[in-house]
Amino acid sequence: MSKSKRDYALTPCDYGFKVEVWDRYGKYVCVYEKTVGDASKFIVDYWDKADERKEADDAMHKAIQQMIKLDKEAGIVSGNRDGLD
DSSP states (O other): OOOSSOEEEEEEOSSSEEEEEEOTTOOEEEEEESSHHHHHHHHHHHHHTHHHHHHHHHHHHHHHHHHHHHHHHHTOOOOOTTOOO
């Protein structure tokens, strides 16, 4: 499911509520909370931290790309599709 805006779904369950949340970047999380109040707080907190998660994800992606580049320059990577060189 592709999301371009934030959304959520609350589903009653034996524990309390299944909480599914999407932020404005399409990042998804599923947690379980005992009360509607706890679920609501989780949703708002998740949405409020969307930019922080995006920045962290972007930094991780950039670091991984840089490591791949360095491995290629050092001749460590043989080009196997599975990356098990």
